[in-house]
Amino acid sequence: MAETFERELMRGSLDLMVLSVLADGANYGYQIQKRVREAGGDMIKLQAGTLYPLLHRLQADGVIKCQWEFANGRKRKWYELTPAGRRRLRDQATQWDHYAACIRQLLTPALTALPAD
Amino acid sequence: MAETFERELMRGSLDLMVLSVLADGANYGYQIQKRVREAGGDMIKLQAGTLYPLLHRLQADGVIKCQWEFANGRKRKWYELTPAGRRRLRDQATQWDHYAACIRQLLTPALTALPAD
DNA sequence: GACTCATATATCGAACGACGATACATTGTT
DNA sequence: AACAATGTATCGTCGTTCGATATATGAGTC
Secondary structure (H helix, E strand, O other): OOOOOOOOOOOOHHHHHHHHHHHOOOEEHHHHHHHHHHHHOOOOOOOHHHHHHHHHHHHHOOOEEEEEEEEOOEEEEEEEEOHHHHHHHHHHHHHHHHHHHHHHHHHHHHHHHOOOO | OOOOOOOOOOOOHHHHHHHHHHHOOOEEHHHHHHHHHHHHOOOOOOOHHHHHHHHHHHHHOOOEEEEEEEEOOEEEEEEEEOHHHHHHHHHHHHHHHHHHHHHHHHHHHHHHHOOOO
16 A cells, blocks of 8 residues: 655755765766656655756765767767765765754654644 | 754645644644744744735635624734634644655655765 | 944845746657 | 657746835834
């Protein structure tokens, strides 16, 4: 009876996910999309229309760089982290942890206080 | 050498924080703002211009209800959770946990893979 | 009396990311 | 021949967040 959760991405969290995927090695859009979706289960249904503009933004920021690959009729655009991208990932990860801790600090006592209804 | 983090709120996370604060009992805008800011430390600087529209949205959704209080020249608008609000808080909390788990699943191996630079 | 800070709620426009639809081209499958 | 999967991309819409601004009272101080 698999409960299904589905929600909008939280603004800014996708950056972290994409950078995380790329930390594992160079990759291209379609695969990144699948990797994030797998990790997200029912939760995250990442659309191409969300991913590609983000990749372009990240590239414009200089945290990833890209390169076209043409092989047997297939064209793929491979992205990889730059040194700035690795720094960005570390920073964002730290920020995420702090942010999550803030939420937790409010959430845990709240759920305890909440009547059973 | 207090590192200071500061970032935009993540879309949707403020709902959770505000509902959490209200789980502790009825409260009014200005106090809610202070409670969230305390929990957020350097991280979250919640602006009144963000909070009040949210409170109105939550009210329109029927998850909180409000009541004016006039006492010695002060006017305050007290908000409290409705039963639907308690359900909402539980749902959002569960979703948050799942969401955080998804991020974690990508993030932890990524940081391990990341070279020291 | 004037000034400033904290309290208290509210609205407005700008900015921007996420969404859904759509487009298009190739490869593999039925 | 038709269809699903692979692969990248753009466009308009929507809605939350942000920062500035407005307003009014109470308390403390110069």
